Amino acid sequence: MAKPEHEITWKELNVGCVIDEPGNAAAYRTGDWRSQRPVYNKDRCIRCGTCYIFCPDMAIKILADGYIEHDLYYCKGCGICVEECPTDAITMVDEEE
Amino acid sequence: MDKNLDRLNVYASRLISQKEYFVPGHRACQGCAEALALRLVAKALGRNNVIASATGCMEIVSSPLPLTSWNVPWIHVAFENAAAVASGIEAGLKVLMRKGRIPPKRINVMAMAGDGGTSDIGLQALSGAMERGHDFIYVCFDNEAYMNTGIQRSSSTPFGASTTTSPAGSVVPGQTTWKKNMPEIAVAHNIPYVATACSSYPFDLMEKVKKAAAIEGPAYIHILSVCPTGWRLPPQMAIHAGRLAVETGMFPLYEVEQGRYHLNIDLSELRPIEEYLKIQGRFRHLTPEMIEQIQQRVGEEYEKLKKKVRMTNEGQE
Numbered sequence: 207m208a209k210p211e212h213e214i215t216w217k218e219l220n221v222g223c224v225i226d227e228p229g230n231a232a233a234y235r236t237g238d239w240r241s242q243r244p245v246y247n248k249d250r251c252i253r254c255g256t257c258y259i260f261c262p263d264m265a266i267k268i269l270a271d272g273y274i275e276h277d278l279y280y281c282k283g284c285g286i287c288v289e290e291c292p293t294d295a296i297t298m299v300d301e302e303e
Numbered sequence: 304m305d306k307n308l309d310r311l312n313v314y315a316s317r318l319i320s321q322k323e324y325f326v327p328g329h330r331a332c333q334g335c336a337e338a339l340a341l342r343l344v345a346k347a348l349g350r351n352n353v354i355a356s357a358t359g360c361m362e363i364v365s366s367p368l369p370l371t372s373w374n375v376p377w378i379h380v381a382f383e384n385a386a387a388v389a390s391g392i393e394a395g396l397k398v399l400m401r402k403g404r405i406p407p408k409r410i411n412v413m414a415m416a417g418d419g420g421t422s423d424i425g426l427q428a429l430s431g432a433m434e435r436g437h438d439f440i441y442v443c444f445d446n447e448a449y450m451n452t453g454i455q456r457s458s459s460t461p462f463g464a465s466t467t468t469s470p471a472g473s474v475v476p477g478q479t480t481w482k483k484n485m486p487e488i489a490v491a492h493n494i495p496y497v498a499t500a501c502s503s504y505p506f507d508l509m510e511k512v513k514k515a516a517a518i519e520g521p522a523y524i525h526i527l528s529v530c531p532t533g534w535r536l537p538p539q540m541a542i543h544a545g546r547l548a549v550e551t552g553m554f555p556l557y558e559v560e561q562g563r564y565h566l567n568i569d570l571s572e573l574r575p576i577e578e579y580l581k582i583q584g585r586f587r588h589l590t591p592e593m594i595e596q597i598q599q600r601v602g603e604e605y606e607k608l609k610k611k612v613r614m615t616n617e618g619q620e
C-alpha cells in the first residue's frame with residue numbers, strides 16, 4: 207500500500223474498484239485493537255501447534271524448531287490461544303500504555 | 304476427553320502448510336471463529352481457487368477498499384447471487400480452456416456467503432447452481448444471524464436465541480422458529496457432496512473442503528462459525544463453544560457422499576444442551592421449560608440423522 211487509506215481519493219482507484227495488489231491488507235495493524243497481550247512461556251510448550259491452528263488472525267508463527275512466536279502486529283488479544291493451549295504455556299496480561 | 308479432541312494426532316497442526324491465502328490484517332472482531340473458518344477453507348483450497356463472495360461479515364472484513372486480505376482472485380458480488388456468479392466463473396473458465404485461451408488445469412471455483420446470504424436471500428441462486436450441476440463449492444459460514452448489519456435473525460437462527468429482530472422480552476422469548484436445515488436442502492438436490500463442519504474441528508474441516516474440491520459437480524459445505532459478538536460470548540470461548548455445539552448434538556458433523564450419510568463424530572451420548580446454551584448471552588433468558596423443549600428437539604433430530612446413516616449404508620458394508 208503506497209499511501210495511508212484515508213489519503214486515497216476516488217481518482218486513484220482502479221476502474222471497477224479492482225484491487226491489483228494481492229493481500230495488501232497485511233499492511234494494516236490490527237494489533238492496535240488489543241487490550242490484553244499473550245505472553246508465551248517456552249518452557250511449558252510442547253510444540254503441538256494447537257495455538258497456531260486456532261488463531262483467527264494468523265498472529266502465531268511456528269518457528270523452524272517447532273516453538274512458536276506471536277506476531278503482535280496482528281494479534282487482537284482474543285485469548286483463544288491461551289484457552290486452547292493444552293499445557294497453559296500462554297497467559298494473558300493487560301496492555302499498558 | 305482432553306479439551307482439544309479433534310487432534311487426530313496432537314502434532315497434526317505442524318504438518319499442514321503454513322501458507323495463508325486469506326491474510327492477516329483483516330478486520331473481523333476479536334476471536335471471530337467465522338474468520339478462522341474462512342482461513343482454514345482458504346488454506347485447504349490453496350492457490351488455484353477463484354472466489355465469489357456475497358456481502359456479509361467476511362466480505363466486509365476482508366475487502367475495505369483499497370485493501371484486500373485475499374491472495375487469490377476474489378470478487379464481491381451482491382447479497383443474493385454468489386452462487387450465480389460462481390456458476391458464470393465456472394462456465395467461463397471451461398470455455399476459455401476449451402478455446403485454448405488459458406492452459407487447461409484444475410481451477411476450483413468457490414461461492415461463499417453467511418447464513419442470511421445462503422438460507423434466506425441467496426437460496427434461489429444456490430438452488431439453481433446446484434440443479435444445473437456446476438462444478439463448484441458453496442460454503443455457508445453460519446453464524447446464525449445477519450451479523451454484519453447488527454445481529455438480525457435469519458432462518459438459520461436457532462430457536463430461543465435473542466437477536467435485535469427477535470429480542471427476548473416478557474412476551475416473546477427470542478427466536479420463535481426452529482433453525483432451517485440448510486444442509487438437508489442441499490442434499491435434496493442430489494448433489495455429489497454435502498458436509499457440515501465447524502472451525503473447532505480444523506482438520507475435519509480442511510479434509511472436507513479438499514474432498515469437495517476434488518469431486519466433480521456441486522459440493523455444499525455448511526460451517527458453524529461461532530460469532531462471539533452476536534452470540535454474546537467471551538471471545539476466548541469461541542472454539543470451546545463450537546466444540547460444545549457438536550458434543551451436545553446441536554450441530555452434528557456429518558457428510559453425505561453420493562446420498563450416503565456418514566457421521567464424522569458419532570456420539571453414543573450427547574452432552575446436556577444446557578452446557579452449550581448457558582455460556583451464551585443470546586440464550587440467557589431461556590426458562591428450564593424452553594431448554595427442555597430444545598433438548599428434546601435436538602435428541603429427535605439426532606436420532607433422525609442416525610437413522611439416515613443406517614438407512615443409506617444398509618447392505619453396503
Ligand SMILES: Cc1ncc(C[n+]2csc(CCOP(=O)(O)OP(=O)(O)O)c2C)c(N)n1
Pocket residue numbers: 337358359360361381382383416417418419420421444446448449450451452457
Ligand atoms: C439486497 C441487500 N439487502 C441487504 C443488504 C445489507 N446487508 C449487508 S451484509 C448483511 C448481513 C449478512 O448476513 P449473513 O449473510 O448472515 O452474513 P454474516 O454477516 O452474518 O456473516 C446485510 C443485511 C445488502 N447488502 N443487500
Ligand code: SF4
Pocket residue numbers: 244260261262263264265266276277280281282283284285286287288334
Ligand atoms: S490472542 Fe488471539 S489473536 Fe492473539 S495470538 Fe492468541 S489467538 Fe491469535
Ligand code: SF4
Pocket residue numbers: 250251252253254255256257258274290291292293294295296
Ligand atoms: S498450544 Fe501451547 S503447547 Fe502447543 S504449540 Fe502453542 S504454546 Fe506450545
Ligand code: SF4
Pocket residue numbers: 330331332333334335336337338360361364446450451529530531532533
Ligand atoms: S460480528 Fe461475528 S461473524 Fe462478524 S466479524 Fe464479528 S465475530 Fe465475526
